Amino acid sequence: MKMYGFFRSGTSHRTRIVMNLKKINFEFVPISLVKNQHQQLDFKKINPQSFVPVVEVNDRILTQSPAIIEWLEDTYPEPRLLPQEAIQAAKVRAIAALVGCDIHPINNKRILDYLRNVLKLSDDQVLQWCQHWIEEGFTALEQLLQQDTERGAFCVGHQPSIADAYVIPQVDSAKRFNVNLSQYPIIQSIYDACMALPEFQAAAPNNQPDAA
Ligand SMILES: N[C@@H](CCC(=O)N[C@@H](CS)C(=O)NCC(=O)O)C(=O)O
Structure with missing residues (x-):
């Protein structure tokens, strides 16, 4: 593969x-x-x-x-990275969609290139754009996670799932865009739990062969 x-x-x-x-x-x-x-x-x-x-x-x-x-x-x-129980699986898919449909695409390279090169936004304005959409998404995600009484150390339940695979890269992106993560203690704690695992460490951007 x-x-x-x-x-x-x-x-x-x-x-x-x-x-x-x-x-x-x-x-x-x-x-x-x-x-x-x-x-x-x-x-x-x-x-x-x-x-x-x-x-x-x-x-x-x-x-x-x-x-x-x-x-x-x-x-x-x-x-299994998608829980067997349908409600838990729906939670995983909802978090994946929150990040994958509602945060990540708005801050994609081609969007930022368009803001800079066609609409002539300054670097500060582009940064503000990225921070705004990440903060809006993370505020909702933090609340969803807080409301979930069945949650353990990860996004859903007690083990890593596809939801964590979506959230962790978005946290790394938030760090690159200088988002203040102390506003999101639960997201931060999930990040820490995931980053304690070797599979997440090995997948980190800076550990890839093409990292600058
Ligand atoms: N919906 C696609 C989006 C893929 C995507 O956005 N990839 C980004 C990198 S994270 C990319 O190739 N961007 C190129 C660009 O925006 O020009 C997926 O989930 O695979």
Whole structure:
């Protein structure tokens, strides 16, 4: 199995976490978003959307991290990263969607490039944009986590799930955008619990071969 990705890409990061938790070996193919390698013709042939991550397996191409992660969960069921109980599974999917649909895409590189290059926003304004959407999402997430009386040290229940694979990269991104994380003590405690695990440590952006 091959994964095309970028060390600082949150969607590559969430996919790496799932692969590590499931102990899947994969060959890593770095695609630099800084050098715009994702926009080059060769990569567009692999993913016409010009996004990482892409997983290649047995000459088949998989795109879109939620689809890749679901495929991993179906194909490598152990350890389960989506709880068997439907309500718990719905909580995992809701947190994944909160991050994956409502925070991450608004702060994606192409959006920030458009704000800077077409709408001519300053660096400070772009930073304000990123902080705003992360803070809005994290405020709601913190409240959801607080209301969940069945929660242990992780996002849902007592073990890591797909929800944690989405939240941890978003926390790293929040740090890069100087969001004050002390506003979110539960998110911070989940980050600490996850980062104590070797699978999460190995997936961290700075531990990737293409990290600057
Ligand atoms: N919905 C896609 C989004 C993938 C995505 O946004 N990837 C980012 C890196 S985290 C990317 O390739 N961005 C390139 C760009 O914005 O130009 C997924 O979840 O796989």
